[in-house]
Amino acid sequence: MSVLREMIGNFFSRPVTIRYPWIKVPIPDTFRGRVANTDELCIGCSKCSLVCPAQVITMIDGPRDVVFKGKTLARKKRPQVDLYKCIRCGLCERHCPTGSIHLEHVHAGTGTDRDVRVT
Ligand code: SF4
Ligand code: SF4
Numbered sequence: 190m191s192v193l194r195e196m197i198g199n200f201f202s203r204p205v206t207i208r209y210p211w212i213k214v215p216i217p218d219t220f221r222g223r224v225a226n227t228d229e230l231c232i233g234c235s236k237c238s239l240v241c242p243a244q245v246i247t248m249i250d251g252p253r254d255v256v257f258k259g260k261t262l263a264r265k266k267r268p269q270v271d272l273y274k275c276i277r278c279g280l281c282e283r284h285c286p287t288g289s290i291h292l293e294h295v296h297a298g299t300g301t302d303r304d305v306r307v308t
Contacts (some may be wrong), residue, residue, distance in 0.1 A: 213296075221277040222293040224270045224307055230289035232257045233264035237281035237290045245271040246281060257287060270307040 207214065216222075232255050238246040251267025268281075268290060282291045 216294050216296060220294055221279050222295045223272060224275055224281065224290065225293050226268060226290045226307060228267060230287045231255065231264065231267050232262055232287055233266040234286060235266065236284045236286065237268050240280045240284045242278060242280065243274055243276050245274040272305045272307050273303055
């Protein structure tokens, strides 16, 4: 009898789920989403690669002139991240001196391609 009452109650109440992806829940500021890199800010210092506990950041060729603290640097390398091996710890973001590498505030980022990389 209580099941029937619950069914009737649910029939007339609003759904508890939301219509994702049309409606999205707010994401907290501390949310750790997928890693992204703003290439024009990256000076190629390799700090992100050195601190990454999952060792998923490889420094690859990426020559570019980058302005840092008023000086123009001739960058040689840039990071490449194995996205689906990343554990989203946020250490790369914390140690990056330029704010170049960062974790995005989006919860999408799933997929079936294990070789997806971010550079
Ligand atoms: S979030 Fe953590 S695991 Fe992912 S790339 Fe950065 S340091 Fe590595
Ligand atoms: S992303 Fe940041 S820590 Fe990594 S190489 Fe570029 S400037 Fe250095």
